[in-house]
């Protein structure tokens with residue numbers, strides 16, 4: 389269990405500054421509703437119903453990228469989930485923001501503008517340095533307490549995450565509590581039987597490092613997605629090359645080749661690779677090929693094949709714990725969802741401890757009519773989740789623990 393102070397410990401009638409992670413897919417300039425809104429709404433509603441004055445901070449995208457937008461649309465979506473008005477002010481810590489904070493009544497909710505629109509937020513620096521930025525010194529006197537609910541951003545040393553806990557009493561929100569407990573389970577929990585990790589997705593560079601770090605804790609890895617093809621390539625199969633204007637494989641192969649080869653060499657018996665792959669045939673339908681029959685890379689493979697899906701079922705059913713990071717195929721296209729849905733269905737049928745992580749992968753659960761209740765935890769974190777799996781501590785989480793210990 390964590391040693392946080394939680395929102396249960398807040399003094400009555402507090403003016404609270406709450407850090408959420410509402411970072412979302414942006415389509416046509418508009419944020420798309422997703423699990424992050426639904427989960428954070430619980431913390432926000434509880435604070436407002438308790439009579440606190442609630443000031444929210446969050447980020448969206450990064451300067452220079454297409455997904456770097458204002459949070460005004462986020463306020464609308466969040467309000468629907470909370471069931472209360474969420475006011476928005478297009479300012480981070482200037483006079484307009486401070487006046488709006490001061491004007492809040494008990495139970496009212498205000499969302500400030502994208503924290504990354506303020507220069508003090510982004511460069512990573514120590515909590516001490518961040519606590520002395522104008523962003524933090526301007527906002528802190530206008531509130532009584534700081535609540536961090538943004539577990540999924542807790543690996544970043546940004547002002548809104550690490551600056552405030554040094555100058556305000558700091559508490560964990562409900563999402564922080566539940567994500568922390570479930571995601572650190574693999575580092576702290578002992579399992580009686582085998583532990584399996586399903587590894588896929590596109591961010592191979594992230595997960596291959598995690599596979600190496602978890603080698604002593606995970607009994608078997610079931611591979612698919614981009615990482616799966618890179619391991620097949622290391623095993624001598626001509627797959628895992630970029631076709632056309634793809635940019636998923638070659639760069640990640642160059643960056644990780646040595647690590648992949650050494651993980652395969654040392655832990656080969658624990659690593660299950662696809663024996664067949666799926667691609668788009670000439671008729672536009674799903675086609676499959678046995679890996680052993682692939683002589684040269686001409687196709688872009690978009691899923692593991694049906695023989696592989698069938699082979700991944702038994703190890704999942706025998707497991708005491710299963711952790712998923714990344715999809716086994718391009719599940720957004722129904723033709724290539726078999727691998728991802730197949731492993732999620734196998735997990736849902738067992739009563740093992742299971743965590744499904746990653747914003748993208750977890751979307752497959754509702755897309756294909758699976759029941760979230762059949763998994764122990766569906767995480768809204770990606771980068772923070774895989775760091776936690778290795779036992780790496782997250783700076784913003786550490787500060788909450790320090791705040792509780794110093795009480």
Ligand SMILES: Nc1ncnc2c1ncn2[C@@H]1O[C@H](COP(=O)(O)OP(=O)(O)O)[C@@H](O)[C@H]1O
Nearest residue numbers: 589590591613690714716717718746748749770
């Ligand atoms: N073979 C593949 N080729 C291209 N994309 C893939 C492949 N397999 C899986 N994907 C994509 O990986 C995405 C999820 O990857 P990633 O971002 O690493 O995971 P998450 O967001 O769950 O943390 C999915 O949206 C899926 O379309």
Ligand SMILES: O=C(OP(=O)(O)O)[C@H](O)COP(=O)(O)O
Nearest residue numbers: 409411540541544769770771772
């Ligand atoms: O969405 C996030 O991370 P994730 O994609 O790893 O889940 C967090 O909001 C962190 O965002 P960042 O990776 O732009 O710092």
